[in-house]
Amino acid sequence: MSRRAINIFMRSLQHPAIADITVENVLHAFSDPVRIQIYADLAKAECAKNCSSYLTIKKQTLPKSTLSQHFRIMREAGLIHSDRKGVELVNTTRCAELKARFGALVPTIISAYLAQQKPRK
Amino acid sequence: MSRRAINIFMRSLQHPAIADITVENVLHAFSDPVRIQIYADLAKAECAKNCSSYLTIKKQTLPKSTLSQHFRIMREAGLIHSDRKGVELVNTTRCAELKARFGALVPTIISAYLAQQKPRK
DNA sequence: TCCTTAGTTCAGGAATATAGAACTAATGGA
């Protein structure tokens, strides 16, 4: 039974097939200020990042359990791909697949978000 | 006190100023299958529609209390404008204002949604 | 073997969503 416990914990990360991604789930994943900021940063970064890069975001410190849930929601919505590399997760956006499925949807959302963030008076 | 009760009930509908509309709230309002469908239909319709037009949507009958909440969320997110006309509400999209604030964001979301709905196999 | 690090899962309380029931307000007769 320790075998079973290990299997449950270690189950490989679930990523939806591109066909199973829905507009509603994508919008829900982006509707949280923390998640959209993380995604925008991942998309901007030339290289992939791990979860702990975001322990502080928007000037607030997030508990890592909260962060873990945010990454799970983005993963299950199809926004990001996570790979285990040793002890950490390497996260990348699924931007090419999303573009194939939804066209300009994701880039348009992110650029509207970034435009909104700019005038921080 | 009946005066007060009447005032509370009759308080004019609150619509956010265009500057107070946020991308996150817009995305949240669209992340519900019922609401995005209603908005898409409002946007397509040449004329405004009242709430009860949507008592059945997506082949299911919705309680009107639920529908009332959905309209309130869209209104408070800045997606629609509601006018009292006698006993009913006349709802219209705020598409011109939204375009001025967010560019192609809303049309892009709706067209991605409509494209997703088409292949109903 | 023990320690550290990265992340997940669990458990609780908080916040939000759903929907039936009661209600308000406007309108249209009788």
Next chain:
DNA sequence: TCCATTAGTTCTATATTCCTGAACTAAGGA
């Protein structure tokens, strides 16, 4: 004027989801 109907809101209770501290797992050293 009074009653019935219609459109929508509010109330209330339940259900679901979200947040987060605590306990945990697994990988990688020292």
